[in-house]
Amino acid sequence: MAIDTHAHIFDAQFDEDRIDVINRLIEAKIKKAVVVGFSKETNVLALNLAKEHAFLYPTAGLHPSEANEITESDILDLEKFINDNKVYAIGECGLDYYWVNDNKEKQKWLFTEQIKLAIKYDLPLIIHCRDAVADVYEILKEYKGKLRFVMHCYSGSSEMAVEFVKLGGMISLGGPVTFKNAKAPKEVAKIVPLDRLLIETDCPYLAPHPNRGKRNEPSYVRLVLNEIATLREIDSDELEEVLDQNSINFFKLD
Numbered sequence: 051m052a053i054d055t056h057a058h059i060f061d062a063q064f065d066e067d068r069i070d071v072i073n074r075l076i077e078a079k080i081k082k083a084v085v086v087g088f089s090k091e092t093n094v095l096a097l098n099l100a101k102e103h104a105f106l107y108p109t110a111g112l113h114p115s116e117a118n119e120i121t122e123s124d125i126l127d128l129e130k131f132i133n134d135n136k137v138y139a140i141g142e143c144g145l146d147y148y149w150v151n152d153n154k155e156k157q158k159w160l161f162t163e164q165i166k167l168a169i170k171y172d173l174p175l176i177i178h179c180r181d182a183v184a185d186v187y188e189i190l191k192e193y194k195g196k197l198r199f200v201m202h203c204y205s206g207s208s209e210m211a212v213e214f215v216k217l218g219g220m221i222s223l224g225g226p227v228t229f230k231n232a233k234a235p236k237e238v239a240k241i242v243p244l245d246r247l248l249i250e251t252d253c254p255y256l257a258p259h260p261n262r263g264k265r266n267e268p269s270y271v272r273l274v275l276n277e278i279a280t281l282r283e284i285d286s287d288e289l290e291e292v293l294d295q296n297s298i299n300f301f302k303l304d
């Protein structure tokens with residue numbers, strides 16, 4: 051059994067064959083998947099999928115790419131949503147300076163509001179970070195010891211991974227760790243303490259080798275797992291057991 055800690059199974063790319071994708075997840079002995087929302091609409095879609103399948107666990111968040119459109123009342127709506135429904139994490143949220151970087155203060159505000167919600171409701175926080183590692187780190191540092199968080203699909207340096215671990219965070223690796231030229235993720239896979247590691251697909255994006263460039267799906271999470279086991283020179287069954295336990299503890303999955 052294995053757990054995909056970050057999947058967007060509600061994505062329109064799965065509309066034609068979602069049930070086949072979910073069946074392949076079961077066949078591949080993926081025990082559970084965390085279905086990650088990132089907007090008002092997708093938070094509802096994630097929740098609805100989880101109502102249909104007991105092994106899917108929904109989260110709710112507001113993505114930095116939507117920061118310009120988000121207002122105070124959207125934060126209140128998000129709080130109401132997590133009060134009214136069982137969610138297992140806040141996020142994904144964070145900072146993304148790759149697509150838009152002229153609204154950094156707005157992005158930081160949106161990120162910080164969700165950090166506060168995570169602390170208030172004792173939920174873990176799923177963090178998206180693209181071209182913004184220094185600012186994400188500075189913000190998280192202020193909440194050291196108060197916040198449970200995961201750096202999702204972590205793509206930064208091993209040095210920064212160590213710093214996030216020191217703040218109490220988890221590091222989650224996805225498809226890129228399997229790419230032949232992915233030096234940094236492979237280094238990260240080797241040095242992160244085992245009890246701080248998670249795995250994910252981030253499907254439908256970032257499919258692992260040999261499916262790189264194709265649509266990703268939860269059953270491929272095993273390719274990520276096997277690559278990390280090879281890099282760390284440990285038995286993949288043994289690694290699987292540790293990662294399962296990490297995921298269950300971090301997200302409080304039942």
Ligand SMILES: [Zn+2]
Nearest residue numbers: 056086142252
């Ligand atoms: Zn994602």
